[in-house]
Every structure is written in C-alpha cells, then in structure tokens.
Amino acid sequence: MALKMFDLRGRDERLRFSPYCWRVKFALAHKGLACDFVPWKFTDKEALAFSGQGRVPVLVDGEETVVDSYEILRYLDRAYPERPLLGEGAAAERARFFKFYSERSLAPGIVRTILMDVFNTIHPDDRDYFRTSREKAFGRTLEEMHSPSQGLTMLDRALEPMRGRLDESEFLDGEAPGAADYLVVGMFMWARVCSGADLISNADPVYAWYQRMLDLYDGLGRNATRLVDVEGAYQNV
Amino acid sequence: MALKMFDLRGRDERLRFSPYCWRVKFALAHKGLACDFVPWKFTDKEALAFSGQGRVPVLVDGEETVVDSYEILRYLDRAYPERPLLGEGAAAERARFFKFYSERSLAPGIVRTILMDVFNTIHPDDRDYFRTSREKAFGRTLEEMHSPSQGLTMLDRALEPMRGRLDESEFLDGEAPGAADYLVVGMFMWARVCSGADLISNADPVYAWYQRMLDLYDGLGRNATRLVDVEGAYQNV
Known part of the structure; x- marks a missing residue:
C-alpha cells in the first residue's frame, strides 16, 4: 500500500x-x-x-x-533502512543540528523577506487563522514583520557556514545529498513556491547547491508550482 | 615518543x-x-x-x-582510531559544517566583542604583526572593529541553532562530547583566555553546555590561565 x-x-x-x-x-x-x-x-x-x-x-x-x-x-x-537519511551514531546526532540551523538561522531571515507572499499564497479560508496565529507569535502585524531588506541582510549572514561548506563540497552531506541537505532545502522551497524574491545571488556557492537540489529526482523541486506561475495570483481575490 | x-x-x-x-x-x-x-x-x-x-x-x-x-x-x-572524533561517512561530512559554523557564524560576533582584549593578551613582540595583518583583513582599525554591543548582538543571533540543539541534548554530539563540540568550544576558549566578557547569559542552554565543556578532562578548559588571572595585565606595558 x-x-x-x-x-x-x-x-x-x-x-x-x-x-x-x-x-x-x-x-x-x-x-x-x-x-x-x-x-x-x-x-x-x-x-x-x-x-x-x-x-x-x-x-x-x-x-x-x-x-x-x-x-x-x-x-x-x-x-526502510536502505539509503539511510539520518544514519546512526554521530551521523544522526550531527544531522539534528541542521534542523535547528534551518529553523533558527535561515528561517528568521526568509520569513521577513517573503511573509506577505506567503499570505498571498495561502488559501482564503486560512487567512484569518494565519494572520491571528502569526501576529500573536511575532508580536506584530504581518505587514510590520515583512521587511525584505532586513530579511535579506539576516539571511546573508546566516548563510555563511553553508558558503564555506559548499565551496568545497557538492552537498552538505558530501558528494551525494542526504538529510542535512533536505532539512535545509525545505526553507528554500517554501520561499520558491510562495515568492519571486531572489534569496541568493547567482555568484554564491549556495546558489550552485540550490540549483543542484532543484534538479534532484527528476526536478522534484524545480517542477513545483510557484505562485508566480498561477494566473491571477497577484490580483486581489 | x-x-x-x-x-x-x-x-x-x-x-x-x-x-x-x-x-x-x-x-x-x-x-x-x-x-x-x-x-x-x-x-x-x-x-x-x-x-x-x-x-x-x-x-x-x-x-x-x-x-x-x-x-x-x-x-x-x-x-589513533579508538574513540573516533570525526568518524566516517555521513558523520564525517556533517562534522565539517561545525568548522564553518564556528568560524563564520560564531567568530564574527566574538571577535568584535573581545578584539582589544586579544590585542592586550598577545606578546608585545607580536603587536605590530597582529595590528597590521588584522587591520588589513578587517579593512579598519582594531579600535573601530572592537564593538562589544554589536558583537554580542551578532553572537546572540548566531547561537540560535546551538540553543535548540542543547535544549534537548547534553552535547552537540549527543550524550558524549565529540568533534562537533570541540570545533565550537575553541572559539569560547579563545574568548575565555583573552577576556572577562560574559558571552552567554547563565539562563541560556548554551551556558550549561559551556560549563560541561569546561569540566571535561579534569577541567582542561576551566583551568586554563586567563588574562584576568595575570597580575598587572590591565596596566600598560
């Protein structure tokens, strides 16, 4: 099944x-x-x-x-033990850090860059829930939280360790992608689907990695429908 | 030997x-x-x-x-293969990220917080070399680079993934310390030896980890001589 x-x-x-x-x-x-x-x-x-x-x-x-x-x-x-994702022992322990790096280093900059795009992406049924729950969590309005210039500055700094690593290696997990890559790329897919914002300059080693990630598994990430592909998405509904 | x-x-x-x-x-x-x-x-x-x-x-x-x-x-x-540090396979690949996290996320905040303390710690023979090489690298004077308020703000943000991880685990490498912990703690030892600055609040999960790291191996880190222990260190020489 x-x-x-x-x-x-x-x-x-x-x-x-x-x-x-x-x-x-x-x-x-x-x-x-x-x-x-x-x-x-x-x-x-x-x-x-x-x-x-x-x-x-x-x-x-x-x-x-x-x-x-x-x-x-x-x-x-x-x-499904074949092709381990997290692995065991030290590999599994170290994988865990990428969860927090993704959620606590990368996400704060990305959210400030794309928040109003996310609001435009969600289903109309979800808007009240989204606004209420997020504004409570942020302690400010969505519009106040949305600040691409601030967000991109935060993201630029947060990407530094990835730059170092991806300058020497194809993937965070080495020659082939693994759980570390997937834990991180989720945040970039979130931005990709919701927003047309360019988060990474194409001269950045992270950009080359991102392109490789988009190509994996027959273009799983690259073929995802984006808000910019949806007709009428930037008109008010 | x-x-x-x-x-x-x-x-x-x-x-x-x-x-x-x-x-x-x-x-x-x-x-x-x-x-x-x-x-x-x-x-x-x-x-x-x-x-x-x-x-x-x-x-x-x-x-x-x-x-x-x-x-x-x-x-x-x-x-000396017993008690692996980096390990192999995915463990070794993921360990590498901690090098860059340490050098590119943590160090920039720490250096701005302690730079003049480092200058006060080095040997008088090294002062000209240090000032010249660092000012060239920073593109500004040591005195301009030294800014604890800015440095501590940068460090506070950079510590976020460690906070998440160390809220659930004794060490970055899990129940026992490993290479991930050592790659990171070096930066804290640098600050500890050179400076009396408090980098981490004692309510922070990172603080509890730092105390555990200082206690390891019969207090290897805790017993290190610090500039604040050296008589006359804060008088001009």
Whole structure:
C-alpha cells in the first residue's frame, strides 16, 4: 500500500509550500518511495484529528501514523533502512543540528523577506487563522514583520557556514545529498513556491547547491508550482 | 615518543589563546593522548619553517607533521582510531559544517566583542604583526572593529541553532562530547583566555553546555590561565 502524506496547499491546489512537508518529499524521493500527497489547509484540523495533533506533515504508512518532519525522517530510516537519511551514531546526532540551523538561522531571515507572499499564497479560508496565529507569535502585524531588506541582510549572514561548506563540497552531506541537505532545502522551497524574491545571488556557492537540489529526482523541486506561475495570483481575490 | 604541538602563547607564557589550538587540545584529551605543548608566538615564523607554513597548530608525531586544526583531527582519527572524533561517512561530512559554523557564524560576533582584549593578551613582540595583518583583513582599525554591543548582538543571533540543539541534548554530539563540540568550544576558549566578557547569559542552554565543556578532562578548559588571572595585565606595558 502506498504511503500517504498530508501536505499543506495554498489558494491553488497545486501550491504546496510547507518547508516541513518539503523535507519529507525530498526524503521520500531519496528512498525511492511512492507516496500520495493529500492536499490540506491550516484550518482542516478535523482531517488530522486521527493523528492527535493539528499540523502537517503527517505520514500514514498502513497502520502507522507519524507526525513532525524530523520524526518522519527517523521513521523512514527505521522502516526502510536502505539509503539511510539520518544514519546512526554521530551521523544522526550531527544531522539534528541542521534542523535547528534551518529553523533558527535561515528561517528568521526568509520569513521577513517573503511573509506577505506567503499570505498571498495561502488559501482564503486560512487567512484569518494565519494572520491571528502569526501576529500573536511575532508580536506584530504581518505587514510590520515583512521587511525584505532586513530579511535579506539576516539571511546573508546566516548563510555563511553553508558558503564555506559548499565551496568545497557538492552537498552538505558530501558528494551525494542526504538529510542535512533536505532539512535545509525545505526553507528554500517554501520561499520558491510562495515568492519571486531572489534569496541568493547567482555568484554564491549556495546558489550552485540550490540549483543542484532543484534538479534532484527528476526536478522534484524545480517542477513545483510557484505562485508566480498561477494566473491571477497577484490580483486581489 | 610523545606528541608535540606548537601552541600560540600570549604576553605571559601560560596564556594559550588560539581557538584552533584549543580544538586540538580537546581532541587529544578525547583520545587520551599525551602531548608536549611548545609555546609559540605569531612572529616565530622560523620555528615553523619545517612545516612548510607559518601558523599554529602544528602537530609533530614522530616523522609526521600535520598542520591545520581540522587536518590534525583527521590525522588523529587515522593514526589513533579508538574513540573516533570525526568518524566516517555521513558523520564525517556533517562534522565539517561545525568548522564553518564556528568560524563564520560564531567568530564574527566574538571577535568584535573581545578584539582589544586579544590585542592586550598577545606578546608585545607580536603587536605590530597582529595590528597590521588584522587591520588589513578587517579593512579598519582594531579600535573601530572592537564593538562589544554589536558583537554580542551578532553572537546572540548566531547561537540560535546551538540553543535548540542543547535544549534537548547534553552535547552537540549527543550524550558524549565529540568533534562537533570541540570545533565550537575553541572559539569560547579563545574568548575565555583573552577576556572577562560574559558571552552567554547563565539562563541560556548554551551556558550549561559551556560549563560541561569546561569540566571535561579534569577541567582542561576551566583551568586554563586567563588574562584576568595575570597580575598587572590591565596596566600598560
């Protein structure tokens, strides 16, 4: 039986923009596993009630239900041990740092750069929920939080360790991509789907890595529908 | 035959402040290897001529000479395979990121916080060399570069991924310290030896990790002589 994953969708059903869901999509492709992706909106809390919580990704594999992108990577390594993602021992311990680097170093700059684009990407049903929950978390309005000049400056600094690493190596995980790459690329896919903003200059070693990541698995990332591809997306609805 | 390492010294011979030498000292202790530390000054270029370059750490192990802190960690894993530091495969690939995180995320904030303390720590013979080379690299004077308020703000942001990781784990490498921890702690030892500045609030998860790191190997880090311990260090010489 094929795997099933609940996947955040936007105003157009093809817009799949969750950075956490993207981690899992790359991980599934890495393992060569087929999966049905079930479109889901922030406010479809009922649809996830069986999982005991209200956020995606949620992976369903027969009798097993797994929530949280990192836990799903762990589950995939246990259930499908070929082509390890996180690996074991020191490899697994060190992989964990990339989760926090992605969420706490890269995301803060990206969110300030693309926040109003994200707001424009989400389903109209989700707008009140999104605005209320995010404004509470940020302690300010979406419009105040959105500041591309500040965001890009923050991101530029946060990318420094990736620059050093990718100046010497094709992927964060070495000659072939692995969990470290997928944990990080999710944030770039989030920006890619929601926004036309250029986050990285094409002279940056991170840019070359990003292009390689987009090409993986028959262009899994490159072929994702972006808001800029959706007709009428920049008119008010 | 005992290992020998050339180790940067300051105005007092006990002041050993190189972040790169500290990485190796922790790595040697991790392996349980005895080593003679030879005090060296920036301007003692002749003493390192045999190594084909002019910087420390330089490790001499019988016929072998190894330069660069990361290469020394690799060498130690090859020559003394018990208790791996970097490990192999994905573990080794991921360890490399911590080098760049340490040097490119943490160091820029720390250097702005402690630079004039570093200048006060180095040997008087090294002052002209240090000022000239660093001012050229920074594109400004040491005094202009030194800005603790700016440095601590940069460091605070750069510590975010460590906070996430160390909130859940005793060490960056998990339940026991490893190369990731040593690659990072070198920067904190640099600050500790040269400066009385408090880089981390004691409510920070990074602070608890730092205390654990200082206690390792019979207090290797905690017992290091600091500039604040040296009589007369804050008088002009």
